Amino acid sequence: TxxxxxxxxxxxxxxxxxxxxxxxxxxxxxxxxxxxCYMPPEHAPPVGALPAAANGYVTFGCLNNPAKINPQLIGEWARLLEEIPHSRLLLKSGQYSDATFRERLWSEFEAAGIERQRVMLEGPENHIAFLDTYNRIDIALDPWPYSGGLTTCEALLMGVPVITLPGPTFAGRHAASHLVNAGLPELVVDSWDAYRARARDLAGDLDNLATVRRHLRDTLMQSPVCDxxxxxxxxxxxxxxxxxxxxxxxxxxxxxxxxxxxxxxEDQALPVPEPILPSVTLAKAAARRENAGRFQFDFSGKIVALDNGGQLLATGAADSLLPLGAFELLVFDPLGEHAAQADGQRNGLQVFPQTTLGDGNPAVHYACLDPAFSATLPPAEGAGQGARVLTELPVNTVTLDSIEGLPSLDWLVLDHRNDSLATLRNGARALEQTLLIQATVCFGPGPENQPDLAGLCQWAGEHGFRLYRLDPVRHHSHLPEHLGPQRQASELRTAKALLLPVPSRLAELDQNRKTRLAFLLHTVYGIQDLAYALLSEVDETQAARYLADLNGDAPSPRTPDIPDAPFMSEAEKALFKKSLERAGRYFEFGSGGSTVWACQAGLTVHGVESDAAWVDGLKQRLGEACQVHAEDIGPTKEWGFPVSDAARHRFPAYGEAIHRHDQAFDLILVDGRFRVACVLNAIRHTLNVADRPGDTRLFIHDFWNRPHYHAVLEFLVEEESAETAGVFRIAENIDPERMDAVLEAYRFQPA
Structure with a gap:
C-alpha cells in the first residue's frame, strides 16, 4: 500500500x-x-457432466474481469486454440454486453488467426446462472499478468480445473496460491509453452478430465482453502x-x-502463540488414546510426513495415523494408484497425483502387465512376463528443495519404484532438519537404477544420517508353495532402511523435536528403547513414566465401549442389514457394531479380532452368541492396526483364522485388518468345505474407496454395492495358483 x-x-x-x-x-x-479462506455459496448449482463429451470439442473459459485481458494474453490464447482443433473459448462478464467492446475483442482474435465463431462473448447474469456457466466449460484459463482469485475458487467449486501462469506481482499469484493449497500444484506452470502443454494434456484425455470434474468440488472443500x-x-x-x-x-x-x-x-524476539485448532492436533491428545496410563507424549505442532509413492496409504498405515491428529501427511502418487484417497481428502492428508519426487526432469510411468512391476523406473531385465511394459506415460518430478511452503519435513518415506537417490540428492536442504527417512531397498529383482543399500548409506554418511536398522526384512523361499506359509524363506528380497540423524545431530535437537522423534519411533515402528533414551534427555520424570507404562505398571485399561451399530453410512448399514437377514451361518473379520447387529438378528457370530480386550468386552455384552476369536498379532493401536512389524510372523494367522471351521459360511464380513488376505482365505475356505460355493456372499466394507484392495476383484463377482461397501459372490473357475500368488503378496499387509 x-x-x-x-x-x-x-x-x-x-x-x-x-x-x-x-x-x-x-x-x-x-x-x-x-x-x-473461501466459503462456497450454498446456492452453487450441481456440477454437470463434462461438456466436451456431448459437444465433441473442448470449451475453454475465462469468467474474469475483462480488464485483465490484454493483447499478449489474446495472442497466447489464440496459439492454444490453434493447437487444439475445433476448441472454443467462452468469455463472460458485464463489459461483453457492449457491442463496441465485443467487436474490438473479436477483431483482435481474428488478427491472431482465430475465427470469431470460436470465441463466445456473453454478458452478465445473476450469481447462480453465472456459476452454472461453468457447466458449459471444460477447462478454465487464468489471465496474465493479473490472476483470478475468487473466480479461480468458483471454477474449482464447479469442477473446472484452472491453468495459471503466475505473474510477476502479488496480483498475479492468486490462482497459484489457491491451486497449490487445494492440492493441485500441477496446474501452476512456469512458461507459456508449459501453459499450452498443460491445456493439451487435459484436453487430450477426456476420461481423466471427466474424473477430475466429478471430484474437484470435494477436493477443494476438503482442502485448507475452505478450512x-x-x-x-x-x-x-x-x-x-x-x-x-x-x-x-x-x-x-x-x-x-x-x-x-x-x-x-524474523528477529525471533518473541515466540508466536501456538494456534488453537478446534480439532485436536497436538500429539498429547493422541497419546492419551495410545497410552491409557500415566504417560503422555507432549509436543507442539504436527509431524509433517512426505510419502513418495503412497506406501502409507497402500498398507493402511495412514488409516491408523491420521485419526491421532498428530500427523500432516503429504503423498506423491506418481502412478495414480490412490485416486480415491485424492478424491476425498481427509483432514491431515493431501495427495498429489501423477507427481513424484526426483531431479525435476520429466519422468516416465512404465505401466506393466502386472501392476506390481509398474514404476517410474524401467523393470529389470529377466523380471518375468508380468514386467512387460504395456505403455509409457509422462510423469512430473519435483525436487524436494524446490517445494515452496515446506520449511519443516520430519519424516520422509521412499518406496522402491521411484528414484530414491535422485530424491535425496536434490533434497539436501529440505532434509537438514528431518528426523527420520524410511527408504525401501530391493536386494532381489526390482526396477533398474534403484540405489542399493550401499548407495543409501553413502548418501546418509555424507549428509549427517546413519543406518539405524532394516525394518522389516523380507525373504523369498525356493521351496514349493504347497508346503504352506511355514516353509523356509532364506533369500533376502526387500527391507525398509531407517535412516536417523547421527548421534551428534540427535544431541543438538531441541526438546520439542526430540519428543516428536520419540513419538514417531514409538507409534510407527514400535522402537521403545531409543524413544526412552530421547525422552530421558528431555525430562527424566516423564521418561520414567514412559518406562513404567511399558513395564505394565500403568492402570488397567477400562472395559471397551462397544458400539450399538457398525461404523458405516446409512446406505451401507441398509445393505449390511439386508445381507444379515439372508444369512444362516455368519463369520466376520473385524468385530464391533457388526457383531451386535448379527446377534440381534439371531445369528451366532464366528469371527476374528486382533484386540483381546475388545473381544472380552463383546463376549461380556453378547454372551454365547459371540464366538469371536482373538488372534495375537502383537501390540495394536486404533482400529486394531499393528504398532509395528515386530510380530510380523504372526500376521497371516489373522486371515487364516477362518480355516479353524469345517463348515462353510453363507455370509462373511470383511471389515478388519489384512483385508486382501482375509478375502482370499475366505474364498479358499469356502471352496474347500462348501458343497455349493455359489451360495456364499462376501460383504466387504471400505472397499471401493481403497484401490489397493481391488486385487481380489479377479476372484469375485459383484452383486450389489452401496457407497464404499460391496456384496460379492465367488467367481467360477478360479485359478488356484494365481490366487495363491496374490495371497502370498498380501499375507503380511495389515491394510
Whole structure:
C-alpha cells in the first residue's frame, strides 16, 4: 500500500515467495496455507457432466474481469486454440454486453488467426446462472499478468480445473496460491509453452478430465482453502503475536508459519502463540488414546510426513495415523494408484497425483502387465512376463528443495519404484532438519537404477544420517508353495532402511523435536528403547513414566465401549442389514457394531479380532452368541492396526483364522485388518468345505474407496454395492495358483 499506517500484509509463501520482502513496505505474515479462506455459496448449482463429451470439442473459459485481458494474453490464447482443433473459448462478464467492446475483442482474435465463431462473448447474469456457466466449460484459463482469485475458487467449486501462469506481482499469484493449497500444484506452470502443454494434456484425455470434474468440488472443500476453523486459528495466533510485540514496544517484524502450524518472527524476539485448532492436533491428545496410563507424549505442532509413492496409504498405515491428529501427511502418487484417497481428502492428508519426487526432469510411468512391476523406473531385465511394459506415460518430478511452503519435513518415506537417490540428492536442504527417512531397498529383482543399500548409506554418511536398522526384512523361499506359509524363506528380497540423524545431530535437537522423534519411533515402528533414551534427555520424570507404562505398571485399561451399530453410512448399514437377514451361518473379520447387529438378528457370530480386550468386552455384552476369536498379532493401536512389524510372523494367522471351521459360511464380513488376505482365505475356505460355493456372499466394507484392495476383484463377482461397501459372490473357475500368488503378496499387509 505504501502507507506507514499499515504495519502488516497477510499473505502466504506462494503469493509472496521467500526473498521478496524488500518489495513491500509492510511486514509480511506468511500463513501456512492460503492467504484467504473461501466459503462456497450454498446456492452453487450441481456440477454437470463434462461438456466436451456431448459437444465433441473442448470449451475453454475465462469468467474474469475483462480488464485483465490484454493483447499478449489474446495472442497466447489464440496459439492454444490453434493447437487444439475445433476448441472454443467462452468469455463472460458485464463489459461483453457492449457491442463496441465485443467487436474490438473479436477483431483482435481474428488478427491472431482465430475465427470469431470460436470465441463466445456473453454478458452478465445473476450469481447462480453465472456459476452454472461453468457447466458449459471444460477447462478454465487464468489471465496474465493479473490472476483470478475468487473466480479461480468458483471454477474449482464447479469442477473446472484452472491453468495459471503466475505473474510477476502479488496480483498475479492468486490462482497459484489457491491451486497449490487445494492440492493441485500441477496446474501452476512456469512458461507459456508449459501453459499450452498443460491445456493439451487435459484436453487430450477426456476420461481423466471427466474424473477430475466429478471430484474437484470435494477436493477443494476438503482442502485448507475452505478450512475456515484452521485459517481462523492461524490468523488468531498471528494477531495475538503481533499484539504482544506491540505491547512490549517491539517493532513490526515479518511472521512466517511452517506447514506444521508453528510460527516465528524474523528477529525471533518473541515466540508466536501456538494456534488453537478446534480439532485436536497436538500429539498429547493422541497419546492419551495410545497410552491409557500415566504417560503422555507432549509436543507442539504436527509431524509433517512426505510419502513418495503412497506406501502409507497402500498398507493402511495412514488409516491408523491420521485419526491421532498428530500427523500432516503429504503423498506423491506418481502412478495414480490412490485416486480415491485424492478424491476425498481427509483432514491431515493431501495427495498429489501423477507427481513424484526426483531431479525435476520429466519422468516416465512404465505401466506393466502386472501392476506390481509398474514404476517410474524401467523393470529389470529377466523380471518375468508380468514386467512387460504395456505403455509409457509422462510423469512430473519435483525436487524436494524446490517445494515452496515446506520449511519443516520430519519424516520422509521412499518406496522402491521411484528414484530414491535422485530424491535425496536434490533434497539436501529440505532434509537438514528431518528426523527420520524410511527408504525401501530391493536386494532381489526390482526396477533398474534403484540405489542399493550401499548407495543409501553413502548418501546418509555424507549428509549427517546413519543406518539405524532394516525394518522389516523380507525373504523369498525356493521351496514349493504347497508346503504352506511355514516353509523356509532364506533369500533376502526387500527391507525398509531407517535412516536417523547421527548421534551428534540427535544431541543438538531441541526438546520439542526430540519428543516428536520419540513419538514417531514409538507409534510407527514400535522402537521403545531409543524413544526412552530421547525422552530421558528431555525430562527424566516423564521418561520414567514412559518406562513404567511399558513395564505394565500403568492402570488397567477400562472395559471397551462397544458400539450399538457398525461404523458405516446409512446406505451401507441398509445393505449390511439386508445381507444379515439372508444369512444362516455368519463369520466376520473385524468385530464391533457388526457383531451386535448379527446377534440381534439371531445369528451366532464366528469371527476374528486382533484386540483381546475388545473381544472380552463383546463376549461380556453378547454372551454365547459371540464366538469371536482373538488372534495375537502383537501390540495394536486404533482400529486394531499393528504398532509395528515386530510380530510380523504372526500376521497371516489373522486371515487364516477362518480355516479353524469345517463348515462353510453363507455370509462373511470383511471389515478388519489384512483385508486382501482375509478375502482370499475366505474364498479358499469356502471352496474347500462348501458343497455349493455359489451360495456364499462376501460383504466387504471400505472397499471401493481403497484401490489397493481391488486385487481380489479377479476372484469375485459383484452383486450389489452401496457407497464404499460391496456384496460379492465367488467367481467360477478360479485359478488356484494365481490366487495363491496374490495371497502370498498380501499375507503380511495389515491394510
Amino acid at each position: 505504501g502507507l506507514d499506517a499499515i504495519d502488516y500484509l497477510i499473505s502466504d509463501s506462494v503469493e509472496t515467495p521467500p526473498g521478496c520482502d524488500a518489495d513491500y513496505l509492510e511486514k509480511l505474515i506468511r500463513m501456512p496455507d492460503d492467504y484467504i 475456515a476453523p484452521r485459517f481462523a486459528a492461524h490468523l488468531s495466533a498471528a494477531l495475538r503475536g503481533i499484539w504482544q510485540r506491540y505491547c512490549r514496544d517491539l517493532p513490526p517484524a515479518a511472521l512466517t508459519f511452517s506447514q506444521d502450524g508453528t510460527g516465528h518472527f
